[in-house]
Structure formats: structure tokens, C-alpha cells
Amino acid sequence: MDHHLLRELEHLLGRDGVLSRPEDMLLYEYDGSVEIARPQCVVFPTKTADVVRIVELANQYKTPIVGRGAGTGLSGGALAREGGIVVSFARMNRILEMDIENQRAVVQPGVVNADLSLAVAHAGLHFAPDPSSQRACTIGGNVSENAGGPHTLAYGVTTNHVLGLEMVLPTGELVRIGGKAADAPGYDLCGLFVGSEGTLALVTEITVRLTRLPETVKTLLAVYDRVDDATETVVEITARGITPAACEMLDGWTLRAVEAWVHAGFPLDSAAVLLIEVDGLREAAEEHSAQIAEVCKLHGAREVRVARDEKERDLLWKGRKNAFGAVGRLSPTYYVQDGVIPRTKLPETLREIGRIGKENGFEIGNIFHAGDGNLHPIILFDARDPKQFHRAVLTAEAIIRFCIEMGGTITGEHGVGMEKDRLMPFLFSETDMALMKRVRDEFNPAGLLNPGKIFPTGKGCGEVRARPQRHNAETDSAHTENHPA
Numbered sequence: 001m002d003h004h005l006l007r008e009l010e011h012l013l014g015r016d017g018v019l020s021r022p023e024d025m026l027l028y029e030y031d032g033s034v035e036i037a038r039p040q041c042v043v044f045p046t047k048t049a050d051v052v053r054i055v056e057l058a059n060q061y062k063t064p065i066v067g068r069g070a071g072t073g074l075s076g077g078a079l080a081r082e083g084g085i086v087v088s089f090a091r092m093n094r095i096l097e098m099d100i101e102n103q104r105a106v107v108q109p110g111v112v113n114a115d116l117s118l119a120v121a122h123a124g125l126h127f128a129p130d131p132s133s134q135r136a137c138t139i140g141g142n143v144s145e146n147a148g149g150p151h152t153l154a155y156g157v158t159t160n161h162v163l164g165l166e167m168v169l170p171t172g173e174l175v176r177i178g179g180k181a182a183d184a185p186g187y188d189l190c191g192l193f194v195g196s197e198g199t200l201a202l203v204t205e206i207t208v209r210l211t212r213l214p215e216t217v218k219t220l221l222a223v224y225d226r227v228d229d230a231t232e233t234v235v236e237i238t239a240r241g242i243t244p245a246a247c248e249m250l251d252g253w254t255l256r257a258v259e260a261w262v263h264a265g266f267p268l269d270s271a272a273v274l275l276i277e278v279d280g281l282r283e284a285a286e287e288h289s290a291q292i293a294e295v296c297k298l299h300g301a302r303e304v305r306v307a308r309d310e311k312e313r314d315l316l317w318k319g320r321k322n323a324f325g326a327v328g329r330l331s332p333t334y335y336v337q338d339g340v341i342p343r344t345k346l347p348e349t350l351r352e353i354g355r356i357g358k359e360n361g362f363e364i365g366n367i368f369h370a371g372d373g374n375l376h377p378i379i380l381f382d383a384r385d386p387k388q389f390h391r392a393v394l395t396a397e398a399i400i401r402f403c404i405e406m407g408g409t410i411t412g413e414h415g416v417g418m419e420k421d422r423l424m425p426f427l428f429s430e431t432d433m434a435l436m437k438r439v440r441d442e443f444n445p446a447g448l449l450n451p452g453k454i455f456p457t458g459k460g461c462g463e464v465r466a467r468p469q470r471h472n473a474e475t476d477s478a479h480t481e482n483h484p485a
């Protein structure tokens with residue numbers, strides 16, 4: 001990295017606002033995905049003016065720049081694929097305003113998702129997007145990935161809860177779009193920026209909608225001896241026009257992994273469980289819960305349990321939300337996929353995932369947002385073995401290609417990042433891709449903001465990224481290499 005650029009950054013942010021030693025970079029070469037790419041420095045702005053100046057310096061020194069929240073992303077979005085500066089928003093983590101009467105909050109991007117809900121709970125409000133990583137991930141990261149969560153089924157994804165943004169464009173220009181009022185006139189620019197995976201702007205302030213906590217919540221656990229019965233239940237619940245607040249599924253292998261760690265009360269001998277939640281006014285919630293229990297039984301549930309109190313409900317959700325961690329105890333590495341299919345294709349898709357796993361010699365657990373048809377197959381493997389890593393990537397790709405065949409898509413909520421760029425042409429025509437590139441180039445003309453994301457990098461489809469072998473910090477390459485399949 002240019003010595004002068006480093007000095008200017010230190011001058012702006014102080015010595016403790018800039019990291020550049022190779023050993024300090026190790027943490028920042030990761031996110032939650034299987035990708036790695038190393039930056040040359042990490043900076044910690046504390047205010048918007050810092051971010052403006054950092055972007056100006058990046059332009060002056062023609063250096064790539066990448067935003068980072070908590071680094072829980074699952075598609076390599078926050079990794080510096082082409083080296084350069086990572087801008088960590090960890091020190092821009094204040095809730096700036098809580099407008100309880102109007103159900104709005106204004107936050108800095110580094111605020112942790114769950115902290116906002118905790119801060120407004122006394123007023124009977126919460127921030128509805130609830131990724132399972134919500135105790136760690138930031139609202140800036142949620143905005144960039146348009147994150148969802150178990151309650152997306154009823155409450156929508158992040159974009160449905162963002163009303164305004166303050167952002168620094170890659171040119172260094174500071175802009176504000178939207179605001180506290182609902183439905184800003186003109187183009188829906190918030191809709192464009194939310195989910196743009198950090199490639200169009202660095203977000204420095206976010207105005208969000210706060211949602212009233214429901215009067216009643218009922219949480220049901222339905223237990224099955226056959227996976228197909230569970231998936232068919234999901235299809236029928238929605239076919240009957242009932243929209244639960246959440247409808248999550250864990251297969252037998254995954255629930256046993258979870259139970260061994262969290263002790264959530266999932267029966268160890270079952271083939272699958274559904275965790276279904278209904279909420280709203282007391283009478284409606286009770287009626288829907290009874291209807292859902294009936295459908296579950298009709299489709300072979302051997303037991304339908306309703307959580308008796310808040311403690312039991314919290315425990316069931318703890319089991320669901322800690323599933324990746326539970327699986328992490330069983331294998332050196334796991335690879336979480338994120339395919340989407342129409343709900344009606346759930347039974348055959350789960351069977352096919354099992355078949356693909358067997359064919360490639362991998363254990364694959366399934367835990368997912370069943371109501372949205374958003375699958376998260378978890379492939380267990382050992383990344384220290386390059387051949388296994390290569391096979392795991394191919395296995396994941398086979399699953400995602402099957403999702404496309406089923407009329408689905410390559411990501412529901414984790415983003416394309418640097419993980420799935422090569423899969424984009426399977427889904428979009430050249431004309432579609434060219435239009436998206438024109439939008440990116442309009443805001444990010446020099447391509448310095450988060451380069452190498454979303455769009456194929458030109459190495460061609462069917463190429464598989466391989467993890468660089470671990471050497472010492474000096475000799476490791478600054479970015480992930482591509483190797484032909």
C-alpha cells in the first residue's frame with residue numbers, strides 16, 4: 001500500500017484508527033463465507049466526514065475500498081477481493097434518534113441489529129428484520145445485503161423497513177435520500193441502494209421504520225418421522241391462505257446437532273421439525289394456530305407442541321438461531337448455501353439435495369426458511385484439504401443449479417458477493433447484466449468501491465475459487481486466486 005496514503009489515513013483517524021500490520025489483516029480476510037481475500041489496511045471512521053475524506057483519498061490514490069459491518073456476511077461481500085482499504089463501521093455504532101411516537105429510528109450503520117430492538121422494546125416496538133445473526137450483524141450490513149430472517153414471511157425483508165439513507169458515493173459526494181415520511185416521491189432510490197451489496201455507496205446513516213410488537217405470539221413445534229411430510233405441510237399451510245409470521249424447518253441431522261449443544265427440546269429420533277409462529281390479535285392468532293396444528297396432523301406430524309410460555313418459546317428460537325454454530329462444532333468447515341425455490345418444489349428439492357450430497361460424499365444438513373422457499377443446505381467439509389474444498393464448491397453449485405431448474409434463484413438473502421458472481425449468467429441474460437452494470441457504473445464509475453462483486457470477474461463460468469494455501473502473512477497473496485475447475 002502506498003506509504004503516503006497510509007500516512008494520510010493515520011493523520012485523519014489517528015494511529016488507533018488505522019490497522020495495517022500483516023498480522024492485524026488476518027481477521028479481516030474473512031467473513032462468514034468460505035472465501036478469503038486480504039486487505040492492505042483497515043480504517044475505523046467515527047463520523048460521516050471521516051468517510052467522505054477516506055473515499056476522497058481512495059480516489060486520489062486509485063485504491064479499492066470496501067465497507068464492513070460485523071463480517072457475518074455469507075458471500076464474501078465485505079472482503080477486499082482486489083486488496084485496498086476496508087472501512088470498518090464498528091465505531092459508527094450509535095442510535096442517533098428514537099422517535100417512538102412516529103415509530104422511526106435513525107441509526108449509524110455499525111449499530112448491531114438486536115441492539116435496536118432492545119433499545120425500543122420498552123415502548124412495545126422492534127426492528128422487524130431478524131437475521132439469525134442478529135446479535136452480531138449490523139444494520140449497515142443488513143441494508144447492503146437486504147437481509148431477511150425467520151420473520152421475513154410476514155414482515156418482509158430489510159428494504160421494507162428502510163425509509164432514508166445518508167451515503168457517501170464512490171466519488172466522495174455526500175447524499176441523502178428518503179427520510180422519515182413514508183413513500184418518498186420520485187424514484188425509489190432507497191429500493192435501489194438497499195441490497196446493492198456495498199457496490200454503490202458507503203452508508204453512513206439509516207432511517208428505519210419501527211414495528212409494533214404483536215399482542216399475542218404462538219409458537220408451535222411440529223415433529224415428523226418423514227421429511228416429505230414436513231415439506232408437504234408447508235405447501236398446504238400457505239395454500240390454505242394462512243400466513244404464519246415464521247415457518248422454519250430443521251431436518252433430523254441438523255436438529256440432532258442443535259440439540260447436542262442448545263438442548264432446545266427437539267426430539268432426537270425425528271426426521272424433521274417445523275418451527276411455526278403466528279402472531280397478531282389474540283383471537284386471530286389462536287384461530288390460525290389451531291388451523292396450522294390441524295394441517296400438521298393431517299400431514300403426519302406425530303406431535304404438535306405449543307410453547308407454554310416465553311421461556312419455552314425463547315428456547316425453541318435459540319435452537320433455530322444457533323444452528324450454524326451447533327453445526328460448526330462437528331466439522332472443521334461448513335459451507336452454507338442460500339438457494340430459493342417455489343415452496344411447492346420443497347419436497348423434490350430436499351430429496352435432490354440428499355442425492356447430490358451422497359453422490360459427492362458429503363453430509364448435508366438442512367435448516368431453512370421453509371415458508372419462503374429459502375433453503376440453507378449446510379455442507380460439512382475440511383477446507384484444509386484443497387480437493388475436498390473444490391468438491392464442496394462443486395456440490396454447492398450443483399444444488400444452486402437445481403434451484404434455478406426448479407424456477408428459483410441463486411440467493412435469497414446472503415447476496416451474490418464474490419461467491420456466486422460466476423452463477424449470475426445462469427439466471428440473467430447479457431442484456432439484463434448490461435443494464436445492471438450501467439447502474440453500477442453510474443454511481444461507481446471508477447469501480448473502486450467493492451470491486452469484483454456481483455458481476456463475473458471475466459474468468460468465465462465453471463471456474464471454481466480455491467482457497468490459497470496458508471503460508472506466513474508476508475507471502476500470502478492479497479486476494480483470493482481463481483483456479484480452473
Ligand SMILES: Cc1cc2nc3c(=O)[nH]c(=O)nc-3n(C[C@H](O)[C@H](O)[C@H](O)COP(=O)(O)OP(=O)(O)OC[C@H]3O[C@@H](n4cnc5c(N)ncnc54)[C@H](O)[C@@H]3O)c2cc1C
Pocket residue numbers: 031032066067068069070071072073074076077078079089109130131132133136137138139140141142143144145146147148149150197198199201202203204324325413414450
Ligand atoms: C450464523 C449466521 C446466521 C445468518 N443468518 C442470516 C439470516 O437469517 N438472514 C440473512 O439475511 N442473513 C443471515 N446471515 C448473513 C449475514 O449475517 C447478513 O448478510 C448480515 O446482513 C451481514 O451484516 P454484517 O454487519 O455482518 O455485514 P458484513 O458481512 O460486514 O458486510 C456485508 C456487506 O455489506 C457491506 N457493508 C457493510 N456495511 C456497509 C456500509 N455501512 N455501507 C456500505 N456497505 C456496507 C459490505 O461491503 C458487504 O458487501 C447469517 C450469517 C451468519 C454467520
